[in-house]
Amino acid sequence: MSDFRHESLNHFLEALAERSPAPGGGASAGVTVALAAAQAEMVVAWTKPEQPETITFLQQVRGEALELAVRDADAYRRWSELQKDRATDDPELQSATEDIMAIPAALATLSLTLLRECVRLAPKTNPRLGSDLGIAGALAAAGVPSAGWNTKANLHLVKPEEQDVIQQALAEQEAEAKSLLDELNAFLLG
Numbered sequence: 001m002s003d004f005r006h007e008s009l010n011h012f013l014e015a016l017a018e019r020s021p022a023p024g025g026g027a028s029a030g031v032t033v034a035l036a037a038a039q040a041e042m043v044v045a046w047t048k049p050e051q052p053e054t055i056t057f058l059q060q061v062r063g064e065a066l067e068l069a070v071r072d073a074d075a076y077r078r079w080s081e082l083q084k085d086r087a088t089d090d091p092e093l094q095s096a097t098e099d100i101m102a103i104p105a106a107l108a109t110l111s112l113t114l115l116r117e118c119v120r121l122a123p124k125t126n127p128r129l130g131s132d133l134g135i136a137g138a139l140a141a142a143g144v145p146s147a148g149w150n151t152k153a154n155l156h157l158v159k160p161e162e163q164d165v166i167q168q169a170l171a172e173q174e175a176e177a178k179s180l181l182d183e184l185n186a187f188l189l190g
Contacts, residue, residue: 004073005066021080022073025153026104029146030069033111036139037062040118043133047125054121061114065143068107072150075099097157101166104147108173111143115180122187130188137184144177 004012004023012031016023041058044051079096086093118137125133148170155163 022077026072026150027069033065033143034062039136043129072103104150108147115140141177141181
């Protein structure tokens, strides 16, 4: 396991740029959502009255996003190795395949949770930090289609009867993210 949570940002970027199966897009998506949570946390930290429960929640989102980023990199690395020499019905390969599908789905859900929180915070935070909250919202919204790309890239690994259900869920998540971001932008720019 390569836990880049304890590495410098530069080290992560260098690892991402390498020709290796992981970290890749899923790790990037997770780090993006963690950045969004930290950005929102900064906005709340500058807001009076203090909102310790909100800061705690945003810290949890940030930690979970980074955890998903690391798990995604590890899961894809594992799947990449197993698929080289295992039959498609091998239980270990099937488990690895389930992981590379479940982790982006969890990240997309987390992204939407964070984006909803940004919308909720808009009228309750320091208005001079509207651009910062807007950036947090934009980064959170980017987590949804970013996670979706990983799911779409691996959709061929899922049973055909499950593919339509997954694609419909992705479309709904992406539509909700766009709607929430539009709502946030309208409030912040209105």
